[in-house]
Amino acid sequence: xxxxxxxxxxxxxxxxxxxxxxxxxxxxxxxxxxxxxxxxxxxxxxxxxxxxxxxxxxxxxxxxxxxxxxxxxxxxxxxxxxxxxxxxxxxxxxxxxxxxxxxxxxxxxxxxxxxxxxxxxxxxxxxxxxxxxxxxxxxxxxxxxxxxxxxxxxxxxxxxxxxxxxxxxxxxxxxxxxxxxxxxxxxxxxxxxxxxxxxxxxxxxxxxxxxxxxxxxxxxxxxxxxxxxxxxxxxxxxxxxxxxxxxxxxxxxxxxxxxxxxxxxxxxxxxxxxxxxxxxxxxxxxxxxxxxxxxxxxxxxxxxxxxxxxxxxxxxxxxxxxxxxxxxxxxxxxxxxxxxxxxxxxxxxxxxxxxxxxxxxxxxxxxxxxxxxxxxxxxxxxxxxxxxxxxxxxxxxxxxxxxxxxxxxxxxxxxxxxxxxxxxxxxxxxxxxx
Numbered sequence: 268x269x270x271x272x273x274x275x276x277x278x279x280x281x282x283x284x285x286x287x288x289x290x291x292x293x294x295x296x297x298x299x300x301x302x303x304x305x306x307x308x309x310x311x312x313x314x315x316x317x318x319x320x321x322x323x324x325x326x327x328x329x330x331x332x333x334x335x336x337x338x339x340x341x342x343x344x345x346x347x348x349x350x351x352x353x354x355x356x357x358x359x360x361x362x363x364x365x366x367x368x369x370x371x372x373x374x375x376x377x378x379x380x381x382x383x384x385x386x387x388x389x390x391x392x393x394x395x396x397x398x399x400x401x402x403x404x405x406x407x408x409x410x411x412x413x414x415x416x417x418x419x420x421x422x423x424x425x426x427x428x429x430x431x432x433x434x435x436x437x438x439x440x441x442x443x444x445x446x447x448x449x450x451x452x453x454x455x456x457x458x459x460x461x462x463x464x465x466x467x468x469x470x471x472x473x474x475x476x477x478x479x480x481x482x483x484x485x486x487x488x489x490x491x492x493x494x495x496x497x498x499x500x501x502x503x504x505x506x507x508x509x510x511x512x513x514x515x516x517x518x519x520x521x522x523x524x525x526x527x528x529x530x531x532x533x534x535x536x537x538x539x540x541x542x543x544x545x546x547x548x549x550x551x552x553x554x555x556x557x558x559x560x561x562x563x564x565x566x567x568x569x570x571x572x573x574x575x576x577x578x579x580x581x582x583x584x585x586x587x588x589x590x591x592x593x594x595x596x597x598x599x600x601x602x603x604x605x606x607x608x609x610x611x612x613x614x615x616x617x618x619x620x621x622x623x624x625x626x627x628x629x630x631x632x633x634x635x636x637x638x639x640x641x642x643x644x645x646x647x648x649x650x651x652x653x654x655x656x657x658x659x660x661x662x663x664x665x666x667x668x669x670x671x672x673x674x675x676x677x678x679x680x681x682x683x684x685x686x687x688x689x690x691x692x693x694x695x696x697x698x699x700x701x
Contacts, residue, residue, distance in 0.1 A: 297501040300356045300396050301481035302328055302440055309441070311337025315378075315417045323349065323445040323631040326483070330436040331355065331369070331420055339418040339441065341373070343403060345411065346627065347445040349373065351401040351418050352543035354440040354482070355386070359500070361394035361435070368423045369437075373401040373416055381410035385423060390532030390550065391596035395502050396481075400544040404573075405448060418443075442482070444542045444635055446585070447628035449570070457575035461566045462617075466516055468559075469613045476612075478503035478593070482543060485590055489645040490616045496607035497534075497595040505612070506588040508642040509568055510620040515589055518561040519551070522609035526555050528602035534610065535594045536560055541587030541635055547579045555603060570624045585636045586623055 303326040311329050312318040318338040321327060331337055343349050355369045368387035374380050381404070386397035401418050403410050410416070420439065473494035478486040485504035495503060509515050519536040533553035538546040549560040566572060566580050573584040595608060620643065623636070630636055 297359065297498055298480045299359070300354075300438070300440075300502070301479060301484045302326075302438075303442070303481070303483035306440065309339065311339060311420065311439075314338060315340075315374075318417055321351070321418065321441060321443050323443045325443070327439075327441040329439040329441060331422060331439055332436050333422055333424060336419060336421040339420070341403075341416040341418060341443065343413065343416055343445070345413045346405055346448050348405045348448075349403045349416070350444045350446070350542040350544065352398055352442055352444075352539075353401070353418075353420050354396050354398040354543070356396045356438040356440070357394040358435050358437070359394075363388045363392060363394050365389055365392060366423065368397050369399050370421045370423055371399040371401040372419045373403045373410070374419060375403075375410045376415050376417075379409060381416070384545070386545065387423065389535065390552075391530075391535055391594065392532070392598055393500060393594065393596040395500075395535075395594045396592075398539060398543050398545065400542065402544075440482075442543060445631045446542075446636070447626045447630060449624040450627045451625065453624065454571040455574055457572055457580060458566065458569055462514065463564045463566075465561060465564055466615055466617065468518055468561075469615055473611055476505070478505050480504065482539075482590060485588070487645060488591070488612075488614055490614055493612045493614065495593075495610050495612070497593065497610055498606040498608070499595055499599040500597040502592060502594040505591040505593075507591060507614055507616065508638050508645055509586060509589045509616060510638055510643055511569070511586045511623040512567050512618050512621040513616050514567045514618040515565055516562065516615040516617065517591055518559050518613045519549070519593065520557060520559040520611040520613075521551050521553060521595075522611075523557040524555050524603045524606075524608060526603035529554050530596055530598045530602060533596050533599055534560065535592075535596075536562065536612075537592045537594075538562060538565070539590040539592065540582050541585055541589065543590065544582050545578070546582045546589070553599070553603075567618045586638055587636045588642075 306326040306328045309319050309327045309329050315338045318340040320340045320342060341349060351373060353369065353371045366387050368385060370385040372380050372383045382402045384399040384401060386399040388394065388397060403416055469492050471492050473492040476486055476488060476493045477495050481504055485506040488505045488507050497503065507515060517536065519534060521534045530553045532550040534551040535548060537548040540546055547562050547565060549562045551558050551560040563579065566583055568583050568586055570584060572580050575581045593610060
């Protein structure tokens with residue numbers, strides 16, 4: 268047994284040393300966007316007549332050329348509202364202006380637009396994943412009835428921002444969703460009153476939570492104070508379960524750093540709803556001094572919010588996972604170094620939960636507007652936020668103790684060896700004597 272353990276132990280220690288070295292190197296560069304595993308490849312068409320079909324409930328990968336436009340096809344019933352979020356991912360090192368980005372629209376078979384939405388990089392002047400949502404709403408005055416509809420995706424490139432990097436194609440992630448009508452007609456106007464006061468920021472010791480690098484890998488959070496670190500150009504995704512009747516509040520703070528100058532939009536916090544539709548954002552202009560950015564108050568989640576005019580109200584129209592997306596501008600490097608920079612995220616979920624509308628059919632995918640009991644509990648104060656667990660606790664002990672991963676593995680293996688010897692001793696003691 269001892270002979271078998273030694274080579275395995277050496278291999279594990281070598282692996283841990285290599286992992287630590289790779290982790291140190293990775294910490295100095297932004298992590299790429301993590302596309303949904305198993306996403307289907309789809310080629311956008313230059314015209315509507317040759318567009319490939321998108322099926323709700325599936326996620327797709329495509330790519331968009333500069334100064335180009337691409338069409339995709341949707342086959343919809345008369346009763347379903349369709350949401351088509353498109354996330355554009357520029358290559359690393361892309362030079363962008365504040366007004367560069369993408370535009371997404373849904374059109375009927377006659378070319379009549381049902382909706383327009385755009386997403387731009389903003390004051391941070393930093394390439395990052397940006398998401399725009401196209402939609403066809405059932406029951407409105409245009410784009411009604413069963414039939415074929417088209418999704419049009421276009422680049423928004425400002426004059427003078429073209430470089431070798433911006434000339435490259437941008438990867439796309441497309442994740443269409445459909446929502447059925449409610450079984451019974453309800454209010455057709457948005458709630459008139461709701462608590463729009465900004466609450467006091469949560470206090471307490473923050474808990475580490477690194478987040479994901481895409482919508483599909485978003486790190487789960489509940490109410491609480493959370494901590495991470497970002498390098499310039501990096502984007503992190505989190506998701507917070509928000510039930511019907513509950514209200515999401517969030518703020519973010521960027522630690523102080525050595526350096527001089529000013530970076531506009533240095534740290535951006537954006538909120539997206541369960542179909543990846545833009546809700547609201549806030550940004551930190553940075554001079555090296557610790558500074559917070561607070562999201563404007565959002566209304567409680569209600570079905571009737573869809574009848575409101577402001578985007579920050581109409582987009583908070585269903586329960587489910589709401590995404591918090593952090594991005595640290597690449598412009599930080601020139602004035603304040605390569606980081607990483609500490610970031611604190613404060614999340615509050617207020618209000619009384621209640622049951623939502625009964626749909627006449629099933630959304631696609633079926634769980635997009637549904638929360639499990641475990642997810643509801645994860646949003647409560649003091650919860651672990653749906654993530655972490657034993658792995659986080661072990662790594663926290665490693666960090667606090669200042670010991671290496673190889674030492675931890677050695678201790679674990681030693682424990683296994685002792686346990687195996689004790690078990691062998693007990694078996695030997697139980698054997699009958701001759």
